[in-house]
Amino acid sequence: MKISDTIRRAGRSLRQAKARTLLTSLAIGVGAFTITLSLAGGQGGRDYTDAIVKANTDVNELLVTKKAPQANAIQEYAPNTGGTSTGPLGRSVATISNADIADIQKIDGVESVTPNYEPSVNYITTEGQKKYVATLATYSPSVALEYAAGSVSGELGDNEIILTQDYAAVLGFANAADAVGKTVVINATKLSTSFEKVPQTKDYTFVVKAVSSKSGLAFRSQSSMLISINEAKNIYTYVNEGTSAYGQFLLTSVHVKDASKASDIKSVLASKGYDAQTAADVLGTVNTFINVLLGILLGFGALAVLTSVFGIINTQYISVLERTQQIGLMKALGMSARDVGRLFKYEAAWVGFLGGVIGSGFAFIVGTLANPLITKALNLGDISLLKFAPTQVAIVIVGLILISVGAGILPARKASRLDPIEALRTE
Amino acid sequence: MIEIKSITKTYGKKQNAFLALDNISFDVPDGMTIAIIGKSGSGKSTLMHAMSGLDRPEIGEVVIDGENILTLKQRKIDAFRASKMSFIFQSFFIQPNETCYDNVVLPLEIAEVSRGQRRAKVEAALAAVELGDKIRVKAANLSGGQKQRLAIARAIVNEPKILFADEPTGNLDSVTGGVVEDFLFNYSRTNKATLIIVTHDPDLAGKCDAQIEIVDGKIYSTKGLKETSEGEIA
Ligand SMILES: Nc1ncnc2c1ncn2[C@@H]1O[C@H](COP(=O)(O)OP(=O)(O)OP(=O)(O)O)[C@@H](O)[C@H]1O
Numbered sequence: 032m033k034i035s036d037t038i039r040r041a042g043r044s045l046r047q048a049k050a051r052t053l054l055t056s057l058a059i060g061v062g063a064f065t066i067t068l069s070l071a072g073g074q075g076g077r078d079y080t081d082a083i084v085k086a087n088t089d090v091n092e093l094l095v096t097k098k099a100p101q102a103n104a105i106q107e108y109a110p111n112t113g114g115t116s117t118g119p120l121g122r123s124v125a126t127i128s129n130a131d132i133a134d135i136q137k138i139d140g141v142e143s144v145t146p147n148y149e150p151s152v153n154y155i156t157t158e159g160q161k162k163y164v165a166t167l168a169t170y171s172p173s174v175a176l177e178y179a180a181g182s183v184s185g186e187l188g189d190n191e192i193i194l195t196q197d198y199a200a201v202l203g204f205a206n207a208a209d210a211v212g213k214t215v216v217i218n219a220t221k222l223s224t225s226f227e228k229v230p231q232t233k234d235y236t237f238v239v240k241a242v243s244s245k246s247g248l249a250f251r252s253q254s255s256m257l258i259s260i261n262e263a264k265n266i267y268t269y270v271n272e273g274t275s276a277y278g279q280f281l282l283t284s285v286h287v288k289d290a291s292k293a294s295d296i297k298s299v300l301a302s303k304g305y306d307a308q309t310a311a312d313v314l315g316t317v318n319t320f321i322n323v324l325l326g327i328l329l330g331f332g333a334l335a336v337l338t339s340v341f342g343i344i345n346t347q348y349i350s351v352l353e354r355t356q357q358i359g360l361m362k363a364l365g366m367s368a369r370d371v372g373r374l375f376k377y378e379a380a381w382v383g384f385l386g387g388v389i390g391s392g393f394a395f396i397v398g399t400l401a402n403p404l405i406t407k408a409l410n411l412g413d414i415s416l417l418k419f420a421p422t423q424v425a426i427v428i429v430g431l432i433l434i435s436v437g438a439g440i441l442p443a444r445k446a447s448r449l450d451p452i453e454a455l456r457t458e
Numbered sequence: 459m460i461e462i463k464s465i466t467k468t469y470g471k472k473q474n475a476f477l478a479l480d481n482i483s484f485d486v487p488d489g490m491t492i493a494i495i496g497k498s499g500s501g502k503s504t505l506m507h508a509m510s511g512l513d514r515p516e517i518g519e520v521v522i523d524g525e526n527i528l529t530l531k532q533r534k535i536d537a538f539r540a541s542k543m544s545f546i547f548q549s550f551f552i553q554p555n556e557t558c559y560d561n562v563v564l565p566l567e568i569a570e571v572s573r574g575q576r577r578a579k580v581e582a583a584l585a586a587v588e589l590g591d592k593i594r595v596k597a598a599n600l601s602g603g604q605k606q607r608l609a610i611a612r613a614i615v616n617e618p619k620i621l622f623a624d625e626p627t628g629n630l631d632s633v634t635g636g637v638v639e640d641f642l643f644n645y646s647r648t649n650k651a652t653l654i655i656v657t658h659d660p661d662l663a664g665k666c667d668a669q670i671e672i673v674d675g676k677i678y679s680t681k682g683l684k685e686t687s688e689g690e691i692a
């Protein structure tokens with residue numbers, strides 16, 4: 032018997048037992064639904080974190096900290112190689128000194144080393160407006176930003192600032208575009224002022240170069256205003272000079288010439304006693320979390336499929352029993368045992384195919400409907416968290432077909448071994 | 459030519475052993491119609507199964523066109539049945555949920571007849587049993603006699619050289635049975651096909667060229683058959 036004829040006969044047998052076929056398919060469809068949705072979630076999740084990391088970090092950048100001393104080990108006193116400052120919970124944290132920075136600078140492939148200045152300032156204001164608490168961060172041209180007004184190409188000039196939309200609004204500008212080109216004032220206090228004197232403060236005037244818009248991805252742009260590294264260094268120096276923390280950085284960013292060498296430089300840094308995190312590391316950490324979650328969901332899906340396997344075995348056995356006469360007749364007419372077995376295996380394959388299509392089709396519909404709701408609930412902007420890749424759906428369906436055929440093997444063997452004489456005797 | 463040589467078939471083992479066929483030999487020339495008659499349980503169906511290679515008796519040969527089919531590999535016997543033989547049973551064994559077309563096309567699919575030729579063959583077979591207008595009708599909607607005619611259409615669609623019929627009219631009234639008989643004999647005559655009918659009915663047996671009467675697994679008497687070399691005919 033030709034394969035195509037066998038497949039058509041198998042399909043027809045199923046159509047004649049519609050309710051049973053549908054119910055068996057639905058069981059496997061539950062598995063297909065879960066698996067398709069979790070794969071879509073995994074795909075969407077990974078794309079999402081990928082986008083976040085791309086928007087907030089620079090692939091050429093390593094974030095470097097000094098390895099903390101072992102919790103119980105006694106440290107040798109080293110006066111010139113930076114110190115330890117007391118971190119949260121009173122634990123000592125190693126800091127990076129200017130000597131360390133010079134050391135890192137010498138590593139082959141390192142382009143520049145920039146300590147994390149990010150100075151703490153008192154407030155931001157503009158003419159005729161109230162004063163508002165503000166945080167500053169440094170601008171990097173390779174971190175993607177979305178702008179509500181204005182834009183920056185290349186480096187941000189000194190005395191230039193990128194405001195956030197919220198600050199632009201609160202500082203009394205009519206809209207984001209209105210803020211561009213206006214000046215704002217940032218006030219900082221010198222920490223080392225001896226206490227008998229009045230605290231020394233200083234105003235820094237900036238021209239608004241651009242206003243960053245809210246984005247589902249760029250977390251930094253939502254809270255911090257961005258200034259150039261030079262300007263950040265200026266303010267940092269003014270604020271911290273003369274204190275014990277001056278020149279001691281918890282974090283420094285190392286810019287490498289070639290992003291592909293980032294992990295090599297990371298290991299050189301590790302051998303010198305620094306912890307370095309590449310953009311890939313950040314992505315990896317987040318993705319591990321997503322993968323674990325995905326694994327759990329897939330586990331549920333696999334469990335549903337396993338249950339449906341027993342359903343298929345059961346219904347196929349019943350089907351063989353019901354159709355004993357038909358099998359006997361086909362064998363009497365010269366159908367080979369192999370073809371009889373195939374007929375039942377293809378029936379199982381049809382059930383798997385139907386289940387896969389129903390399950391993943393339903394998952395697609397549910398996912399497409401749910402995507403805008405999820406995006407709204409989690410405030411993700413224009414991001415879809417469930418992404419259906421056609422190849423993944425196809426693999427799920429093909430996989431389920433194969434599993435169903437596997438489940439159909441035993442009943443098919445029973446059918447192929449039926450003795451036609453016995454089978455035709457059953458009235 | 460079908461040559462049956464000293465076939466012996468035993469059911470069960472040791473003390474329970476039951477001799478269903480006991481050293482049966484006879485020859486059936488091509489194109490002959492032959493009736494196998496005998497009481498219920500005498501071994502008629504068992505003999506038919508052995509002749510068609512559905513069953514494998516432990517002793518004896520079934521030589522069809524010079525080849526002993528009992529020593530063929532299962533695949534070969536299957537292919538042999540698909541291309542040269544067909545069957546009609548007392549209880550039709552048609553698929554009620556399928557259309558007449560799908561019922562009749564089955565032997566063509568099994569024999570891997572090319573798709574282009576199938577439709578014409580199915581239509582011819584249905585026309586031969588006067589069911590040409592029922593091609594799209596579900597088999598369940600046919601009357602008893604029509605069902606058996608459908609079974610005949612299915613049996614003759616691939617133009618077998620040997621046709622086995624086990625009590626073909628057993629479930630039909632005499633008028634309908636007569637119609638079915640006519641179709642069978644008609645096919646045998648026009649296609650020079652051997653027709654082997656298992657029956658209780660002496661009238662039906664009388665219409666055949668030859669008769670073999672089986673009693674307790676042995677040939678009790680024959681009519682219209684030449685003796686074979688084995689000389690077992692009583
Ligand atoms: N699988 C089997 N095991 C044991 N005995 C069997 C088996 N098949 C058939 N028999 C016995 O073999 C004998 C012949 O059976 P068979 O079916 O050939 O009879 P039959 O002549 O066709 O009868 P009927 O006219 O009622 O169809 C019977 O006594 C039956 O009980």
Ligand SMILES: [Mg+2]
Pocket residue numbers: 502503504624
């Ligand atoms: Mg019988």
